[in-house]
Amino acid sequence: MNILVCIKEIQNPELPSELFRVDEVKKQLIFFPNASLVTSPFDAQAIEAALRIRDSMSDTKITLITLGPSGSQAALKRGLAMGADAGILVSDSHAQSSGPFETVRKLCHAIRDAGDFDLIITGRQAADFDAGIVGCGMAEVLGIPVLAFARSVRVANGRVVVERVLDDGFETVETPTPCLVTVSNELGEPRKASLRLTMQAAKKPIVTVKAIEVDETQGRRTRERLFIPSRNSDCEMFSQSTPGDIAREVTASLAAMRMI
Amino acid sequence: MSSADDVLVIAESGADAPTGMTLELLGLGRRLADAVSGSVSAIALTSAASELAPRLIAAGADRVMTFEAGRDTDAYPPELWLEVIGESLRSHASAFILMGHTALGAELGPRLAFRTNAAIATSCEIVEMAEGQLVATRPCFGNKAREVLTLHTRPSIVTVRARTHEPLVEDATRKGEITVGALPAKALQTRTRVVQRTPDDIVSGIRLENARIVVAGGRGLGGAEGFEVLEKFAEALGGAVGASRVACDLGWAPHSRQIGMSGKTVTPDLYVAVGISGASHHMAGCGRAKAILAINSDAQAAIFKEAHFGIVGDYRQIVPALIEEIVRQRATLTA
Numbered sequence: 001m002n003i004l005v006c007i008k009e010i011q012n013p014e015l016p017s018e019l020f021r022v023d024e025v026k027k028q029l030i031f032f033p034n035a036s037l038v039t040s041p042f043d044a045q046a047i048e049a050a051l052r053i054r055d056s057m058s059d060t061k062i063t064l065i066t067l068g069p070s071g072s073q074a075a076l077k078r079g080l081a082m083g084a085d086a087g088i089l090v091s092d093s094h095a096q097s098s099g100p101f102e103t104v105r106k107l108c109h110a111i112r113d114a115g116d117f118d119l120i121i122t123g124r125q126a127a128d129f130d131a132g133i134v135g136c137g138m139a140e141v142l143g144i145p146v147l148a149f150a151r152s153v154r155v156a157n158g159r160v161v162v163e164r165v166l167d168d169g170f171e172t173v174e175t176p177t178p179c180l181v182t183v184s185n186e187l188g189e190p191r192k193a194s195l196r197l198t199m200q201a202a203k204k205p206i207v208t209v210k211a212i213e214v215d216e217t218q219g220r221r222t223r224e225r226l227f228i229p230s231r232n233s234d235c236e237m238f239s240q241s242t243p244g245d246i247a248r249e250v251t252a253s254l255a256a257m258r259m260i
Numbered sequence: 261m262s263s264a265d266d267v268l269v270i271a272e273s274g275a276d277a278p279t280g281m282t283l284e285l286l287g288l289g290r291r292l293a294d295a296v297s298g299s300v301s302a303i304a305l306t307s308a309a310s311e312l313a314p315r316l317i318a319a320g321a322d323r324v325m326t327f328e329a330g331r332d333t334d335a336y337p338p339e340l341w342l343e344v345i346g347e348s349l350r351s352h353a354s355a356f357i358l359m360g361h362t363a364l365g366a367e368l369g370p371r372l373a374f375r376t377n378a379a380i381a382t383s384c385e386i387v388e389m390a391e392g393q394l395v396a397t398r399p400c401f402g403n404k405a406r407e408v409l410t411l412h413t414r415p416s417i418v419t420v421r422a423r424t425h426e427p428l429v430e431d432a433t434r435k436g437e438i439t440v441g442a443l444p445a446k447a448l449q450t451r452t453r454v455v456q457r458t459p460d461d462i463v464s465g466i467r468l469e470n471a472r473i474v475v476a477g478g479r480g481l482g483g484a485e486g487f488e489v490l491e492k493f494a495e496a497l498g499g500a501v502g503a504s505r506v507a508c509d510l511g512w513a514p515h516s517r518q519i520g521m522s523g524k525t526v527t528p529d530l531y532v533a534v535g536i537s538g539a540s541h542h543m544a545g546c547g548r549a550k551a552i553l554a555i556n557s558d559a560q561a562a563i564f565k566e567a568h569f570g571i572v573g574d575y576r577q578i579v580p581a582l583i584e585e586i587v588r589q590r591a592t593l594t595a
Contacts, residue, residue, distance in 0.1 A: 013402050013521055017540045020404045029401070041522055104374065124366075127521060129400045129407070131382050136370035145339070145451045148367035151515075161455070165516075166363045168467055169459035173336055175452035185522035186515045218413075221379040224395070225408040235554070237570045243581035246571055250553065251585045253569065259530040259551055260473070260497060260586065 001060045001155060001177075003050045004117040005084065006107060006135070007043040009068060009075035012036045013127040020228065027226040028096060029128065039075045042123025044082075046183050048190035049121050049153045051083050057155060061085050063114070067106055068095045073206055080201035081193035087204070088114055092211035100133035101219030106211040107134070108141045113209065118177040119160055124149055124184045132182070139180035147173055151186035265298025265392070268354035268415075270341065271316055271324075272364060276308035278315055280470060281360035283427035285420060286320035288387060289358055290428060293322075295389040298355070303348055305329035305341070309440045317436035320428045324436060327443045336452035338367045343447035345372060354415055356394055358387070361419040369419040379411035385424040385548070394418060402521040402544030422469050423527045466500040468517065473499030474528045476519055476546070477507055480535020480556060481575065484512040489579050490534060496583045502526065502546075504536050519545035534575050538563025555579070 012035050021030040039047075047064070054060035062084040064076050069092065076087035090110045092098060098106065111117065120139070125132035132148075139146035149165040161174045165184045193201075236253070240246045254260045267289040271282045278286075282302075289300040302321040306312045309326035316324045327344055341364065345357075357372070359365035361383045373380035381396035388395045394411045396418050411418070468474060475494040477486055487501065494501045503513035505520050519526055521544035531549035535556060536542060543566055546552070554567035555575050564570045571578055 013544075014539070014541055017404055017543070020401065020540075022401075022405055027407075100370075100380075101374075127402060130402065131398075131400070132366055133370040133373070133380060133382060136367050137374040140371045140374035145336075146367065146371065147452060148338070149363060164363070166457075167469060169457065171457045172455040173452050174455055175336075179452075185518065188515070189509075218377040219373060219379045220412040221381065221416075222410045222412065223407055224410055226400075226405060228405050231566065235564050235567045235570045237564075237572070239572065243573070243577040244585070246573070246578060247581035247585040250569060250571065250582065251589060254530065254551075254553070255589065257551065 001053065001057055001119060002115070002117045003053065003060060003062045004111065004120045005043070005046050005050050005062060005064050005079070006120065006122040006138070007047065007064055007066050007075050007079060008040045008126045009037050009066065009072060010040050010126060010128040012038045013041070017231070022226050022228060024225070024227055027223045037074065039078055040123055040126045040128070042125060042127065042183060042185065044190040045185065045187045046121040046123050047079050047082050047084060049150065049181070049183050049187055051191065053153065053155055063088060065090065065107065065110065065114070067092050067098065067103055067211060069093060070208065076206050077201060078193065080204045081198040082191055083197055085204060087206040089206060089208045090211045091208050099221065100131060100137060102214045102216065103134050104137040104141055105214040108138055109212045110209050111142070116178070120178070120180040121153065122180065122182050124182045135180060135182040142180070145175040145179045146182070147175060147179065148182045149184040150181050151184055153181050153183065264355065265293065265296040266352065266354040267293045267298060267300050267356045267358060268348070269300060269302045269321065270345070270357070270359035270365065270368070271302040271304040272360060272362065273304055273306055273312055276306060276311050278312065278319065279360070281362060281422050282316070283319050284422070284425040285358045285360060286316060287427040288420065288425045290320035292356060292387065292389045292394070296392055299323065301325065301352065301354060303327070303344060305344065305443070309438070313438040314432070315430065317434050317438070318430040318432050322436050324438050326438070326440050328440065329443060333448060334454045335448045336450040336454055337364055338371065339450035339452055340443070340447050341368050342371055342375065343444060346375065347444055349376065349415065357415050357417045359417070359419050361421050365419045369417050373417050376415060377413065378415045378417050379413040380417040381409045381411060382419045383421055384418045385421050387418050387420060399548070402540060403547045404540065404544070421525070421527065466498070468500045468502055468519070468524055468526055471500035471526070471528050473497045473530045473532070474502050474519070474526050474546070474549070475499050475532040475534065476502035476504065476536060477513070477534045478504035478536030478542070479506045479510070480537070481507065481512065482535070486535065486575070487513055489576070493532070493579050493583055496586045499528070504542050521545065533563050533567070534579065536563055537561050538566055
C-alpha cells in the first residue's frame with residue numbers, strides 16, 4: 001500500500017499566551033524568536049496512523065509531503081525519523097501567506113506528479129489557523145472520498161476502514177481506495193523517533209519540487225484583521241474561612257448571574 | 261422570491277426535531293437575509309417532514325426543502341448531503357450557505373467549497389453582512405487570536421460554532437413554502453458506507469459541546485476517583501464532565517472527554533475548572549466560556565488569570581460543600 005501523509009510545520013502551539021504575538025498590519029503571525037517549530041500535532045498523529053498500518057501490512061510505503069519555504073526540511077526529517085520512508089518538499093516562497101485554496105491546488109498538483117497513492121492521510125486541522133479546510137478540499141480536487149476525524153484507520157480487503165468521531169459518539173465507515181482520511185486527537189500519541197531510526201532517516205530520500213502558481217480568484221476571501229482578543233484579568237477570589245462559607249458565596253454569585 | 265440573496269441553512273435534525281445548532285443557524289440566517297432584503301431557505305433530510313418543516317419556518321425559514329430519508333440507509337451523510345445540496349443549488353442559486361461546525365459540517369463545508377469554487381470560513385463565532393458579503397470572525401491559533409475574513413464569492417460558505425448565536429423565538433404563525441422530495445438515487449450511492457454507529461456512553465446524557473455547564477478536571481484531581489466527585493458535581497449542576505489532556509493521558513478520563521487544542525472546544529455559560537493549571541493548550545478549548553470558575557490548590561496557577569471566579573483550596577473539601585449548597589438551594593426553590 002502506498003500512503004502519503006501531508007504535514008505542516010508550525011510555531012509550537014504550546015507557546016504561552018504571554019509570548020504569542022501577531023502583526024496586525026501584515027495580518028500574520030510574528031514568530032517568537034526562540035520558540036521551537038514543530039510538526040502540527042494532528043499531522044504527527046497522521047504519521048502515526050500511517051505507521052500503524054505499516055506495522056500490520058509490511059508491504060507499505062509511507063511518503064511525507066509538506067508545503068514550505070525552500071530548504072524547510074525539518075518536519076520531513078522528523079517524520080522520517082519516526083519511520084516514514086521518503087519526503088517531498090513542495091517549495092513555495094509564499095507558503096506563509098498561502099490560503100487554503102492556494103495550498104490545496106499546490107499540494108494536489110505536486111501529489112499528481114508524485115505518483116499513485118492508495119491512501120492520503122492529514123491531520124484534522126493545522127494547529128495554527130485551525131481551519132481544517134485543506135484535507136477535505138484536497139480530496140474533492142483529487143476526486144476521491146474523504147473520511148474526516150478518524151480515531152483509528154485500518155485496511156481490510158482492499159478497503160479503508162475508519163472509526164470516525166461524531167458529535168455524540170463515533171461511527172465505523174469504509175471506503176474503497178484511493179481515499180483521504182483526516183485524523184483526530186482520539187487516535188492517540190504519536191511514537192517518538194528512536195536513535196536508530198534517526199540515523200537511518202539521514203539516508204532516506206527527500207525530493208524538492210517547486211510549487212505551481214495558482215489562480216487566486218477562486219475561493220477568494222480577504223483577511224481583514226488578525227488580532228489577539230483582550231484577556232480577562234479580573235478574577236474574583238473567594239477566600240472565606242470554611243468550605244461551607246465559600247460554597248454559599250460562590251453559589252449566590254453564580255445564581256445572581258443566572259449561571260445556575 | 262428572488263434567489264439572488266438567499267441564505268441557505270443546512271438543517272441537521274435528530275429524532276425529527278431540529279438540533280439546537282440548526283435553530284441558531286436559522287436565527288443567524290434570518291438576520292443576515294434581512295440585512296440584504298433576502299430570503300432564508302433550509303434543507304433537511306428527514307423521515308418526518310410534516311413535523312420538522314413547520315418548526316424550521318417558525319424558527320426563521322421562508323422556504324424548507326425536505327428530502328425523505330429513511331433511518332436504515334448506510335449512505336455516508338457528508339457525501340449524501342453534498343449531492344442533495346448540489347441538486348438544490350442547481351435549481352435555486354443560494355448566495356450564502358450556513359452550516360454548523362459539526363462532524364457533518366466540518367467535512368461537508370470544505371468539500372462543498374471546492375466543488376463550487378466558493379470561499380469558506382470554518383468554525384466561525386461571529387457572522388455579519390457587510391456590503392452584500394459575509395464577514396466572519398473566527399478563533400485561530402488555539403483561541404489565542406481571532407481572524408476576520410470577508411468572503412467574496414457567490415455562493416460563499418461558513419461553518420458556525422455551536423452556542424455562538426441566539427435562535428429566534430419560534431413563531432408558529434410565520435408562513436413559508438414547504439417542498440417534499442425524494443432523495444436523488446445518486447445521492448444514496450455514496451462510495452463510502454457506514455458500517456456501524458456507536459453513541460457515546462455519556463452517563464448524564466448531556467453532550468459536552470451542548471452543555472450549559474461543564475465541570476472539568478485536571479492533574480490536580482490526583483487520580484481517577486476525582487472524576488467520580490466531578491460526576492456528582494456535574495449532576496447537581498445539570499452539566500457535563502470534561503477533562504484536561506493530562507487527565508486523559510493518565511487514563512483518569514476517556515479521550516472523548518478531552519477539552520483543549522487537541523480535544524473538544526466547549527462554550528458553556530459556566531466552565532468549572534478543577535485542578536487544572538490553565539495551560540494555553542487547555543484554554544484553547546474553554547477560553548470562550550461566558551464565565552470560568554477555577555478551583556485549584558495552587559494560588560499561582562495560570563488559570564486564575566483567565567477565570568472570573570477563583571477558589572484556592574482542596575477540591576475534596578470545596579466540591580462537596582458546593583454540591584451540598586446547590587442541592588439545598590434547589591430544594592428551597594422547589595419548596
